[in-house]
Amino acid sequence: MKEWGSAMHRQTKRNTALELTLYRLLTIGLFLSLLAICAGGLVFLWNHSQEIVNDSLFQEKTVDATKIEKIFEMDVSDRSIAAMLIGIIILMLTPLIRVLSCAILFAVERDLIYVVLSAVVLAVLLFSIGSTFI
């Protein structure tokens, strides 16, 4: 039992080194996302702070299958809004990065079951985010 205990600990130590890389990747992604959002947000606030908030936000909405190209057509003449949207999309990609990193982690450890499981999760995420762009 003592051997088994330390074997688990060794694996945990090895995992921790790989997880550290994952942590760095995530932090970079989050930082970039927040940078874009803050930059866009502050510029927008500077230009529009005293305006009254758009009424359409407060009205009852029905489901509307708007493509992201259309959102860009409507709003992106204002670059600050474009920056915010880009930041949001980068943010939505961070869990994707995380799952991809996990898949790589498991591939390195030759843990085939989990490579497959990670691929399944990745596929679902790509389907969801990709649905906007198709």
Place this chain on the structure above:
Amino acid sequence: MTVLATVLILFSGSLLAGFLGALSGLGGGIVVIPLLTLGLGIDIHYAIGTSLVAVIATSTASSCAYIKDGYTNIRIGILLETATTLGAICGVAVASQMPATMLSLLFGCFLIYCTISSLLPTKTTSAAFSSDRLALALNLPSTYPTKHSWQGYAVHHVPLSYFIMLVAGGLSGILGIGSGALKVVALDRVMGLPFKVSTTTSNFMIGVTATASAGLYLKMGYIDPIITSPVVVGITCGSFIGARLLPHVSTNVLRQLFACLIFVIGLQMIGKIL
């Protein structure tokens, strides 16, 4: 209301939401939606879109801290995420068919039940060699850091947890939450993980679940950058502060905090119907 005033309210509310969320394993989306709908009168579809993005932010921000500390169990996370993401896609798909009021009521009742059960005496953590066969086959048991060393723990009831995660994913798609409450309860009570492993692994998972839903909400045009941005920034700052505090807070305090939070949420959900 001016843009400035709205942004300030959203930012400060989200700051609190992020702080509480990081400590309790919830996404903070549960605080964000009432803030937007009840507090500011914003249409619920935009609130859900914003909430989903906010949950992703909380999850990523908290995970950055937790992955380093070694609490999160990635294998359990990935395994159960196959359930939550599929559930989320189905959830968004059936969202138009199902009456939200019915779901709110069920969810509220479930949370009340969870509050009661989470206040029951804590179980002792069993050593890893008492895990279920399936858990061992899938290499799920692991260790987590305590003050002196790495403590092993066991994993149980994998199929039941998987089923609960399907439901959790569905709820995420319909209600716009990360389903953190349900995930922590499943990991803690059903799988039998140490509480801090449950909350951190839940944090890891809710971001993925929310992304699955958020992608479709983006397609539908329900993510408005003007309200989403201050919420994201606020909730991230709150999460970082909360995540830094986690290793220094006792498990009992976390349990009580969690119990209070989900009780209030449960009442809110039921109150919406009446």
